[in-house]
Amino acid sequence: MNRSEILKTVNEVFIDILDDESLVLTEETSANDVEDWDSLNHIQIVVAVEKQFKIRFTSQEILSWKTVGEMISSISSKTL
Amino acid sequence: MKTLSQLKKNLKNNFSALKPVKVALLGDSATQLLSVALRGTGFDLGFDLQIWEADFNQIERQVFDPASALYEFKPEIVILFQSSHKLLQKYNKLSPEAYETLANQQLELIASLNTTISASLNCRIIYYNYTEINDSVFGSYANKTPSSFLFQTRKLNYELMLYAANQPGFSICDLSAIQNQFGKATLFHPSVYISTDMVLSIDILPQVAAGTTALIAAMYGKIKKCLVFDLDNTIWGGIIGDDGLEQIQLGSLGIGKTFTEFQHWLKKLKNRGIILAVCSKNTESVAKEAFEKHPDMVLKLEDIAVFTANWENKVDNLREIQNTLNIGFDSMVFLDDNPFERNMVREHIPEITIPELPEDPADYLEYLYSLNLFETASFTNQDAERTKHYQTAAKRITDQQSFVNENDFLKSLNMVSIVEPFNKFNIPRVAQLSQRSNQFNLRTIRYTEAALEKLTDSPGTFTFSFTLEDKFGDNGLICAVILEKESADTLFIDTWLMSCRVLKRGMENFVLNTLINFAKAKDFKYLKGEYLPTAKNQIVKDHYKNLGFFEKDAYWIADVNACKTKDIFINYK
CATH class of the missing domain: 3.40.630.30 (Gcn5-related N-acetyltransferase (GNAT))
Known part of the structure; x- marks a missing residue:
């Protein structure tokens, strides 16, 4: 799966958890750009992404991402 | 069971027609998502749970300060969630000589939380018991080592039960049983715990919320009082009208063991005070003969409050049973192996709870255990006598005529x-x-x-x-x-x-x-x-x-x- 395919899937997860059909993510999107992306929703997104890709993030990763792109890097390193 | 995101969507619904209950939630770990799950589950049960959440790790401060926001809120239910992880941290800080005092210390704290809250608030308290964390310091030897953490956790859970037995306003929500059922790997998500201080995984929250709201619902009178069941292929194997009394599967015949165990479960419910009623398409005398004569029948006629065996449709028969017992349909559970009958009843009497019994009777019990249908907020000696009351009521109706x-x-x-x-x-x-x-x-x-x-x-x-x-x-x-x-x-x-x-x-x-x-x-x-x-x-x-x-x-x-x-x-x- 390439980065743009991962981005598309991640975008769908965000739409489902944040219940916002209009949400469009880019690799540069950060929590500051998305109104409902708070720490509570973040953890739900993390768990939903883990399920979607059948992977597990480390606790370090969960705390370190600043942008969607960094999350995609973590995913792509685990789904090679 | 709904997922957490489905429960979260419930929060956007209109709660105004639902029964409002003021709930205070106090935890020593992050409880925001538990709060979401509780409110969402409450909606499906007809409750507007108005939840006030204490700030993180503020249990003692809120409870022991008489001027705290907790007392200002005046909750009807107080939920206290002290986690095993915090208990383990406490244990880790003790000197080795003090390890074996952990359970007693914690119990003293819990008792003092309970007495302090009950002295100022007219409320009920729900307390989660402790999930086991086996730190494997002693291996299985922990079981004979009072100073081990596992020994102390189990002791604490046991002592909590003894304590709760004498405290009518203090109920335990059995989190430990939830972990036993689903496994620690499902209940606990280490990376989520480390990054957010949540000790419950996203996946287990709906289960914990279901267990908690079931208790709340029981406290407000939403309980099941009666279990109505079919006979053929439900409480014995085979069809008595076709196969004959000797050929139905019970005891050691065929898969009879599963039905015998199932009947023991029904009998225990009856002994607890759940009314049992029969609703079966059968000739009455043939159906009753099994209860009177079959040596492996656990249930006897005197266990059944209302016995309905005829060739009418089950919807009418259930209405008749409901009328005789004079209880609400929403307090009745109907068990039938036949999906057609289940759907027919469901369509006409949607209030009745109708479990989707698995196809294989061997799975009946485990499935029914998992539904936790018979939560209660009390148990008295009178409960056990209930069947007799309803039987005499039925006799009285005959006499009156x-x-x-x-x-x-x-x-x-x-x-x-x-x-x-x-x-x-x-x-x-x-x-x-x-x-x-x-x-x-x-x-x-x-x-x-x-x-x-x-x-x-x-x-x-x-x-x-x-x-x-x-x-x-x-x-x-x-x-x-x-x-x-x-x-x-x-x-x-x-x-x-x-x-x-x-x-x-x-x-x-x-x-x-x-x-x-x-x-x-x-x-x-x-x-x-x-x-x-x-x-x-x-x-x-x-x-x-x-x-x-x-x-x-x-x-x-x-x-x-x-x-x-x-x-x-x-x-x-």
Whole structure:
């Protein structure tokens, strides 16, 4: 799966958890750009992404991402 | 079971028609998502759980400070969640000599939280017990090592049960059982714990919320009272009408073991006070023969309150059973192996709970265990007698048909009643009635045992409990009244509730006479009643009118000196 395919899937997860059909993510999107992306929703997104890709993030990763792109890097390193 | 995101979507629904309950949630780990799950689950059960959440790790501060936000909020339910992870941190900091004091220390803290809260709030407390963390410091040897963390955790859970058994307002939500059922790998998500301090995984939150709200629902009278079941391929293998008595699978025949174990479960429910009823397409005599003659039948005819075996459709039969027992459809569970029958009943009587029994009878029990259908907020000795009451009620109906004159019939029952104020012996039963009675309940104010105890000490309050016994048997305590002195000449009827199994026996008149005589003896002039309508108490809409009260400003008044005493057929015992 390439980065743009991962981005598309991640975008769908965000739409489902944040219940916002209009949400469009880019690799540069950060929590500051998305109104409902708070720490509570973040953890739900993390768990939903883990399920979607059948992977597990480390606790370090969960705390370190600043942008969607960094999350995609973590995913792509685990789904090679 | 819904997922957390599905439950979260419930939060956008309109809660305004639902029963509001003020809940305080205090935890030593992050509880925001538990709060979301609780409110979302509450919606599906008909509750508007108005949750106030304490700041992170503030349990002691909120409870021991009398001016805290907790007491200002005045919750009806307080949920306390102290996690095993925090307990482990506490243990880790102890000196090795003190390891084995952990359970007792923690229990002391819990008891003091409970007493402090109960002293200031009229509320119930829900406390999660401890999930096991096996730190593997001793391996299995931990089981014989009191200083091990595992030993202390298990001891604490055991001591908690002993403590709760004597604390009517303190309930345990069995988180440990949830971990046993789903496994620690499902319950606990280490990376989520480290990054957010949540000790429950996203996936387990709906289960924990279900366990918690089931307790809350039971506290507010939403409980299952009756289990109706089919016979062929449900409580035995095969079809008795085709296969014959000797060929049905029970005991050691075929897969009989699974049905025998299933019947033991039904019997235990009956012993606990769940009413059992049969609803089967069968010839009655053939179906009953199994109960009377088959050596491997665990259930006997005397375990069944209503036995319906005929060739009519099950919807009508269930209506008949409901009518005989006089309980709500929403307190009934229906078990049938046949999907067609289940769907047919579901379509016509949506209020009944109908588990989707698995295809293989070997799976019945594990599946039914997982549904936790019979949550309760109380258990008294009377519960075990319930089947007998309903059987005698059915007999009474048959007997009544042979009397033309109703008064002659009532006279023939030789009814006696013990009337006494609330005391420590009858308070558990009165509290239970107060939580369970939905139909014959004029104001539907729910009282806990602790609240009733407080009432008995209050000078302007007068309490009455009534039992009813007749020639068929003892119905036990079936009615309770609470009077409040409103002014020098008026007694307000704060509570009047009665078990529906003694309807049409003249009990209302007997109670009224008792109240009038009491009011006269204490020099009061008026009794003042009120009817607060709910979805379920229609049958007492005209209660006061029928008893001769007159309406005034939305209340009902009786002049005790002008009131004619009623003909009654009940004597004081």
